[in-house]
Amino acid sequence: CREVSVMREFVLPGSGLKCGNCGETLPIVNRTIKTPGFVTRERRCTKCGMINTTSERVINTRNKKGKFSDPCD
Numbered sequence: 426c427r428e429v430s431v432m433r434e435f436v437l438p439g440s441g442l443k444c445g446n447c448g449e450t451l452p453i454v455n456r457t458i459k460t461p462g463f464v465t466r467e468r469r470c471t472k473c474g475m476i477n478t479t480s481e482r483v484i485n486t487r488n489k490k491g492k493f494s495d496p497c498d
Contacts (some may be wrong), residue, residue, distance in 0.1 A: 444470040445477055 441450040449472040458465040464481045 442468065442477065442479065444473065444475055446470065446475040447473045449473065451477055 441452065443449065444451055447470060449470050451468040451470060453468060453471075454466045455469050455476075456467040458467075462483055464483060466479050466481075468477045468479075469475070470477065
């Protein structure tokens with residue numbers, strides 16, 4: 426079994442996402458996919474055409490007691 430690691434980079438809000446292929450800024454979301462507990466967004470790079478995908482975990486905070494380990498919405 427081969428383990429694959431994915432490098433994740435912390436990015437400050439407002440600095441924009443960068444293309445994983447060429448480093449170009451990705452200003453436009455082409456498609457948003459909502460599934461229970463997650464939001465996936467696809468952005469196509471205007472420079473090289475690569476599709477970049479990000480996923481966000483949705484945490485229930487309606488009761489102000491939401492924790493990362495709680496069930497998702």
